[in-house]
Amino acid sequence: xxxxxxxxxxxxxxxxxxxxxxxxxxxxxxxxxxxxxxxxxxxxxxxxxxxxxxxxxxxxxxxxxxxxxxxxxxxxxxxxxxxxxxxxxxxxxxxxxxxxxxxxxxxxxxxxxxxxxxxxxxxxxxxxxxxxxxxxxxxxxxxxxxxxxxxxxxxxxxxxxxxxxxxxxxxxxxxxxxxxxxxxxxxxxxxxxxxxxxxxxxxxxxxxxxxxxxxxxxxxxxxxxxxxxxxxxxxxxxxxxxxxxxxxxxxxxxxxxxxxxxxxxxxxxxxxxxxxxxxxxxxxxxxxxxxxxxxxxxxxx
Numbered sequence: 001x002x003x004x005x006x007x008x009x010x011x012x013x014x015x016x017x018x019x020x021x022x023x024x025x026x027x028x029x030x031x032x033x034x035x036x037x038x039x040x041x042x043x044x045x046x047x048x049x050x051x052x053x054x055x056x057x058x059x060x061x062x063x064x065x066x067x068x069x070x071x072x073x074x075x076x077x078x079x080x081x082x083x084x085x086x087x088x089x090x091x092x093x094x095x096x097x098x099x100x101x102x103x104x105x106x107x108x109x110x111x112x113x114x115x116x117x118x119x120x121x122x123x124x125x126x127x128x129x130x131x132x133x134x135x136x137x138x139x140x141x142x143x144x145x146x147x148x149x150x151x152x153x154x155x156x157x158x159x160x161x162x163x164x165x166x167x168x169x170x171x172x173x174x175x176x177x178x179x180x181x182x183x184x185x186x187x188x189x190x191x192x193x194x195x196x197x198x199x200x201x202x203x204x205x206x207x208x209x210x211x212x213x214x215x216x217x218x219x220x221x222x223x224x225x226x227x228x229x230x231x232x233x234x235x236x237x238x239x240x241x242x243x244x245x246x247x248x249x250x251x252x253x254x255x256x257x258x259x260x261x262x263x264x265x266x267x268x269x270x271x272x273x274x275x276x277x278x279x280x281x282x283x284x285x286x287x288x289x290x291x292x293x294x295x296x297x298x299x300x301x
Contacts, residue, residue, distance in 0.1 A: 144226020
């Protein structure tokens with residue numbers, strides 16, 4: 001019996017040395033569950049695809065590689081079609097039904113134009129410098145679980161303005177005396193918070209920008225959660241973190257205020273999804289923070 005066992009080992013040694021052992025990636029793929037995609041399936045929401053690490057997933061034409069969390073996460077544009085497709089490099093595919101938005105259109109008259117656009121040379125210079133600071137911050141992508149740990153509201157305050165409405169502003173500039181008219185989409189989730197209300201991290205992440213005086217945003221903090229998801233907090237009175245800080249969900253970041261281009265004290269919370277496949281950041285867009293609050297927690301912090 002011992003002789004037969006030794007003979008079998010000797011016969012295997014040559015074949016095994018030539019690479020007959022299964023590839024580790026293939027082994028993981030064989031034992032993983034089939035790829036699936038779910039999430040906040042509404043215009044302005046987020047698709048979360050689940051697959052073996054290393055798998056390539058494509059949603060609505062955007063490709064990502066699944067990381068060590070076993071997910072790839074894709075923002076959904078506010079004008080996305082009612083059905084978007086997903087596929088995996090391994091061959092799995094499917095369609096996702098996307099619920100439509102019903103955002104209102106509002107006209108706001110008697111507005112101070114300087115609350116909307118930079119008018120004077122000093123304002124324009126401040127706005128240009130702020131734009132450069134923001135672009136440099138958004139150029140950096142950091143690892144993290146993204147939406148897997150769940151999101152909480154960043155302030156203990158009621159919602160005052162949702163994500164999505166289109167606003168037409170008509171007014172006069174107090175600086176130049178000239179009339180103005182502009183139209184924009186509200187790309188954040190506003191909370192009616194009095195000045196000094198603590199602002200906490202809705203999910204863990206790395207601070208990529210902390211500035212007390214951006215032109216439009218005023219005091220601002222940008223928090224990168226990973227998977228391209230970045231929370232932006234505006235109009236702050238105090239900034240209590242610095243770029244490079246790593247925080248957990250619930251950690252204090254700042255205090256609410258009335259700084260920047262705003263008409264009254266409140267917290268503006270926006271979430272930008274940054275497409276890692278877009279080198280020039282042309283594929284980035286804002287999604288609805290309120291939809292993230294309804295996502296289940298699949299990876300506790």
